[in-house]
Amino acid sequence: MAKRRDVLKAGAMAVASTPAIFGGAAIPRAAQAQLCRPAGIRSPLTEPDSPPVRPYIEPVYIPPAMSPVDPATLAPPPDPNRHQRFDEFRPAKHYVQHMTEGLWNYHQDLSALNPLGFGSLAWMFNGATPGETLVARYGEPVFVRRYNDLPATENALMPIGLPYTTLHLHNAHTASESDGYPEDFAGPGEFWDHHYAMMYARNDPREALGSLWYHDHMLDFTATNVYAGLSAMATFYDDLDSGDENDPNPHALHLPGTYGKYDLSFILHDVRFDQAGNPAYNVFDTDGHLGDLITVNRKVMPYLEVEPRKYRFRIYDGGPSRLYELILSDNSEMFVISTDGNLLEEPVSATSLVMGPANRHDVIIDFSRYRPGQTIEMLNIMEQINGQGPTGRRLEGPDRMKVMQFRIKELEGPDNSTIPDFLRELPRINLNEVVAEREWVFDHDMGLWTVNHEFMDPTKISASVKQGTAEIWTFRNAGSSWAHPVHVHFEEFQVLEWNGRPPTGVLRSRKDVAVLGPNDTCKAFYRFDDFLGRFPIHCHNNVHEDNAMMLRWDIVPNGGDDDHGGGWHR
Amino acid sequence: MKKTTRRTFLAGAAAAVPLAATAAVAPGAVDDNPAFKNCPRAKNGKNSSRFPQVLVQDQFKKKAWFYEELLADQLVLISFTSVKGEKYYPVLDNLVKVREMIQARVGSHVKMYTITTDPHHDTPEALAKLAEENGADWQFLTGAPEDVREILASFNARGSLYALSWIGNEQTGRWLNKPSRLQPLFIAEAVGRLSTGKQHKPFLVDMHSV
Numbered sequence: 001m002a003k004r005r006d007v008l009k010a011g012a013m014a015v016a017s018t019p020a021i022f023g024g025a026a027i028p029r030a031a032q033a034q035l036c037r038p039a040g041i042r043s044p045l046t047e048p049d050s051p052p053v054r055p056y057i058e059p060v061y062i063p064p065a066m067s068p069v070d071p072a073t074l075a076p077p078p079d080p081n082r083h084q085r086f087d088e089f090r091p092a093k094h095y096v097q098h099m100t101e102g103l104w105n106y107h108q109d110l111s112a113l114n115p116l117g118f119g120s121l122a123w124m125f126n127g128a129t130p131g132e133t134l135v136a137r138y139g140e141p142v143f144v145r146r147y148n149d150l151p152a153t154e155n156a157l158m159p160i161g162l163p164y165t166t167l168h169l170h171n172a173h174t175a176s177e178s179d180g181y182p183e184d185f186a187g188p189g190e191f192w193d194h195h196y197a198m199m200y201a202r203n204d205p206r207e208a209l210g211s212l213w214y215h216d217h218m219l220d221f222t223a224t225n226v227y228a229g230l231s232a233m234a235t236f237y238d239d240l241d242s243g244d245e246n247d248p249n250p251h252a253l254h255l256p257g258t259y260g261k262y263d264l265s266f267i268l269h270d271v272r273f274d275q276a277g278n279p280a281y282n283v284f285d286t287d288g289h290l291g292d293l294i295t296v297n298r299k300v301m302p303y304l305e306v307e308p309r310k311y312r313f314r315i316y317d318g319g320p321s322r323l324y325e326l327i328l329s330d331n332s333e334m335f336v337i338s339t340d341g342n343l344l345e346e347p348v349s350a351t352s353l354v355m356g357p358a359n360r361h362d363v364i365i366d367f368s369r370y371r372p373g374q375t376i377e378m379l380n381i382m383e384q385i386n387g388q389g390p391t392g393r394r395l396e397g398p399d400r401m402k403v404m405q406f407r408i409k410e411l412e413g414p415d416n417s418t419i420p421d422f423l424r425e426l427p428r429i430n431l432n433e434v435v436a437e438r439e440w441v442f443d444h445d446m447g448l449w450t451v452n453h454e455f456m457d458p459t460k461i462s463a464s465v466k467q468g469t470a471e472i473w474t475f476r477n478a479g480s481s482w483a484h485p486v487h488v489h490f491e492e493f494q495v496l497e498w499n500g501r502p503p504t505g506v507l508r509s510r511k512d513v514a515v516l517g518p519n520d521t522c523k524a525f526y527r528f529d530d531f532l533g534r535f536p537i538h539c540h541n542n543v544h545e546d547n548a549m550m551l552r553w554d555i556v557p558n559g560g561d562d563d564h565g566g567g568w569h570r
Numbered sequence: 571m572k573k574t575t576r577r578t579f580l581a582g583a584a585a586a587v588p589l590a591a592t593a594a595v596a597p598g599a600v601d602d603n604p605a606f607k608n609c610p611r612a613k614n615g616k617n618s619s620r621f622p623q624v625l626v627q628d629q630f631k632k633k634a635w636f637y638e639e640l641l642a643d644q645l646v647l648i649s650f651t652s653v654k655g656e657k658y659y660p661v662l663d664n665l666v667k668v669r670e671m672i673q674a675r676v677g678s679h680v681k682m683y684t685i686t687t688d689p690h691h692d693t694p695e696a697l698a699k700l701a702e703e704n705g706a707d708w709q710f711l712t713g714a715p716e717d718v719r720e721i722l723a724s725f726n727a728r729g730s731l732y733a734l735s736w737i738g739n740e741q742t743g744r745w746l747n748k749p750s751r752l753q754p755l756f757i758a759e760a761v762g763r764l765s766t767g768k769q770h771k772p773f774l775v776d777m778h779s780v
Binding site: 081082152153154156159160161162164176177181183184185187220221282283284285286287445446447448455457458459533546547548 | 616617620659724725726727728729731732733734736739741742743744745746747748749752753756760763764766767770772773777778779780
């Protein structure tokens with residue numbers, strides 16, 4: 001076990017190599033010229049600015065945990081035949097969500113502009129965006145029925161998106177039929193049932209997931225539907241990461257908690273608003289969408305009152321296309337304890353967080369170094385001028401984008417949380433288990449976003465992997481000016497090599513999004529177990545994804561005794 | 571939506587040029603930035619500000635305002651190619667199959683257009699020949715090269731080959747694109763999915779789980 005001193009040493013190195021989170025070298029300044037656009041072609045720079053809004057006026061929105069319902073009230077009742085291994089993982093908690101169109105107060109300065117009423121148009125879960133957080137525990141299977149109560153397209157006020165939804169719980173170990181596959185969509189007036197087994201992959205507690213999010217995954221409309229509001233968080237706990245800093249279990253980590261108080265989730269979406277205060281979006285810009293205002297939990301540049309103590313913040317890049325480098329305004333230290341929702345073996349000290357769409361980082365920030373009355377900002381210093389990817393330059397001074405503000409208040413009780421030296425062990429990689437190697441090349445050709453020179457065709461199965469086996473997958477970005485956050489559903493991966501080098505810092509982890517910079521290559525180790533069915537691999541720049549940068553791959557029975565999910569077929 | 575007549579449209583468009591220019595761009599972001607140029611934008615439609623105010627002509631030399639007469643209030647399937655491009659990356663054979671699948675609706679409910687990516691060379695005569703050779707009976711559009719260039723830019727089409735087709739419903743303002751060589755069924759499906767009322771079909775083949 002690493003001593004704190006060793007951790008800090010490793011941390012100091014990690015600071016110097018922070019761009020490694022992004023995958024390696026930033027785009028060189030000389031490459032800037034390639035990002036210049038011919039005259040007349042539109043880019044986010046030519047889009048109208050959002051109306052002026054005052055920073056740090058709105059308190060941040062803390063979504064409550066979902067409230068369970070009595071399963072007897074579900075009509076029709078859950079159908080076990082629709083779900084793999086339902087009887088093995090009988091739901092312990094049942095939830096119902098309704099997706100509706102309405103008004104959401106992103107910011108009072110925007111809400112006041114809207115002739116429709118106070119608020120900005122939004123697609124919401126149970127009347128809010130982000131929707132309630134799914135707070136779940138390993139060993140307690142969950143059933144969620146989601147009703148699509150959005151208006152029909154011709155009646156929708158939201159000018160973008162399509163009111164068909166399929167909800168992906170990113171990146172839970174979920175059977176295909178509950179995973180939000182792009183074609184498992186429900187239209188207005190319909191519902192879809194999701195069964196979350198709350199089992200560790202391979203029943204191995206080292207495979208625990210912690211910070212997840214659920215978002216729409218509708219074919220061709222993921223970027224716009226999520227932008228419209230259909231995203232929210234999920235938090236999974238277990239005996240080790242129990243969410244209780246006062247847990248009597250001596251083996252628990254005692255990270256700052258509980259949920260909603262000292263354990264908080266923040267999802268970042270960059271949004272551009274029109275002159276009526278509604279979300280604005282250029283669907284014709286296939287490079288990607290950039291908003292000019294950062295929202296945190298769908299509040300524009302909010303503030304949060306914090307006690308002078310440790311907090312666990314789960315920070316999500318909700319996309320659609322922006323990458324971030326987040327800092328505290330005094331450049332002070334944060335401890336990264338988790339990436340893509342998965343606890344690291346050891347905390348990594350960092351002064352900035354680099355993340356791409358769908359990346360998550362859990363950090364512990366110790367506000368005890370401040371005095372009540374002080375304020376501190378979180379800022380984005382990564383320059384990005386279009387949806388293709390970052391320029392490689394850092395924003396300075398007033399150009400830094402405001403994300404949120406922390407206001408230090410009085411301490412309300414003892415801080416019993418810890419920053420442990422050791423968090424969660426990584427599963428061992430056994431290369432002898434590898435039965436196949438595959439390469440996935442992400443490229444751009446004739447306006448098409450391609451994977452292995454192919455584009456999304458729902459009938460084409462680009463890989464059939466055998467259940468109970470391991471494979472090495474290599475993700476390669478063939479573009480010289482693009483960033484592609486590559487996401488594979490269902491299983492986490494461990495990086496074997498990034499651009500030929502072994503992983504260090506937060507890359508030594510289990511991940512589900514590999515943010516490939518220009519010409520980056522990531523070689524990853526995968527195992528495929530527990531469920532069968534179809535899953536996508538796609539670019540999580542949702543605009544690229546909606547432009548067919550997605551392929552289908554399947555998990556198929558290997559014919560052995562380890563097969564699960566038998567009897568389920570498509 | 572109220573359909574704009576040509577006269578009101580042109581009157582509005584003439585007066586609206588300076589307005590459109592300021593409305594379509596960020597104040598300060600473009601006017602003083604020589605890297606970006608403004609062009610008059612179409613008016614009176616869900617996404618009109620996204621399109622240039624230009625005239626095009628089809629393979630029969632019939633002229634039309636691109637947005638007002640061909641897109642506004644319509645359900646459209648727009649593809650891109652050129653006489654030369656067809657030799658390197660043919661798309662028309664696939665689109666003819668799409669055309670057959672939505673046969674009953676083309677013309678009345680659905681408008682199909684192919685825009686040339688090579689307006690310098692593709693005359694109406696050349697496009698008429700290209701359409702006929704491929705059995706394509708929809709409108710092929712060309713125009714002044716600088717005008718066609720603006721149209722291509724509005725679809726983010728760069729280069730002489732552009733392999734996306736756009737399906738849009740300007741009654742609802744919803745658009746999506748599909749690779750032009752995707753299985754024709756899924757392009758036809760997108761047309762049904764973006765249709766409204768009785769013509770609306772969420773899918774042509776049910777690909778849902780179980």
